[in-house]
Amino acid sequence: MANATEQIPWRPTPVVRLSLLIHATAAVMVVIQPALWPWALGAVAGNHLFLMAAVFWPRGGALGANLVRLPATAAARGEVSVTFDDGPDPEVTPRVLDLLDRHQAKASFFCIAERAAAHPDLVREIARRGHDVENHSHRHSGAFAFYGIFRLKRELESAQAVVSGLTGRAPRFFRAPMGLRSPLLDPVLARCGLRYVSWTRRGLDGMHRNPERVLQRLSNGLAAGDILLLHDNGCSRTRDGTPVVLAVLPELLDRIRASGLSPVTLAAAASES
Numbered sequence: 001m002a003n004a005t006e007q008i009p010w011r012p013t014p015v016v017r018l019s020l021l022i023h024a025t026a027a028v029m030v031v032i033q034p035a036l037w038p039w040a041l042g043a044v045a046g047n048h049l050f051l052m053a054a055v056f057w058p059r060g061g062a063l064g065a066n067l068v069r070l071p072a073t074a075a076a077r078g079e080v081s082v083t084f085d086d087g088p089d090p091e092v093t094p095r096v097l098d099l100l101d102r103h104q105a106k107a108s109f110f111c112i113a114e115r116a117a118a119h120p121d122l123v124r125e126i127a128r129r130g131h132d133v134e135n136h137s138h139r140h141s142g143a144f145a146f147y148g149i150f151r152l153k154r155e156l157e158s159a160q161a162v163v164s165g166l167t168g169r170a171p172r173f174f175r176a177p178m179g180l181r182s183p184l185l186d187p188v189l190a191r192c193g194l195r196y197v198s199w200t201r202r203g204l205d206g207m208h209r210n211p212e213r214v215l216q217r218l219s220n221g222l223a224a225g226d227i228l229l230l231h232d233n234g235c236s237r238t239r240d241g242t243p244v245v246l247a248v249l250p251e252l253l254d255r256i257r258a259s260g261l262s263p264v265t266l267a268a269a270a271s272e273s
């Protein structure tokens with residue numbers, strides 16, 4: 001079936017392998033020599049501190065492969081990817097789509113599945129205009145990075161089902177809510193056939209009200225292969241009440257074109273042809 005994603009073999013990173021080894025060794029140590037429990041506990045606690053630091057390092061690769069730039073083949077073609085998180089939004093997303101059309105740009109939308117289900121026509125419209133809808137979890141919980149493995153699996157699989165049902169295409173990329181990645185996420189991604197993606201530059205348009213500042217963050221040093229992050233839901237508003245993403249996007253797309261770059265979806269950029 002063309003639209004289904006295939007499982008990807010899970011290959012734990014050296015950090016994850018070492019963490020599993022520390023846990024197993026500590027467990028064996030306590031069984032064989034119960035008096036050594038403080039050492040076992042210390043090793044496991046130290047490992048958890050390290051893993052916690054990795055969770056809060058969104059562009060890091062300690063917990064699994066992480067796309068922070070497009071592949072070299074896409075960069076050689078002069079491609080960049082503009083990505084939008086947290087939508088769809090009935091007010092902002094249609095206007096983002098019109099701006100993208102006007103600039104003949106294609107983008108990837110990391111939709112929250114719960115919102116996608118609430119605005120099905122909008123999600124179909126994103127796909128109809130040639131953009132991709134990707135997986136940004138089902139509910140976008142603030143506790144996502146601390147979920148157990150079965151809950152992570154439910155979140156990702158239900159989001160895959162919602163988006164596939166609406167667009168006829170299963171998402172191929174996943175970005176964690178707030179960019180906080182659980183140490184348990186990687187095998188779930190592999191099972192769902194999803195690749196993890198963060199960003200090269202993010203506008204922080206949920207924080208800054210000044211569009212010029214957001215534009216600078218995204219376009220200073222802009223280069224082929226960049227993955228840019230904006231929000232079509234939950235972004236700040238300028239002093240006159242305009243969503244920052246709408247104030248930034250026309251100039252950003254102009255700058256991308258003026259630099260000789262072309263905005264394409266992540267899936268198009270990741271294809272080898």
Ligand SMILES: [Zn+2]
Binds near residue numbers: 177
């Ligand atoms: Zn988000």
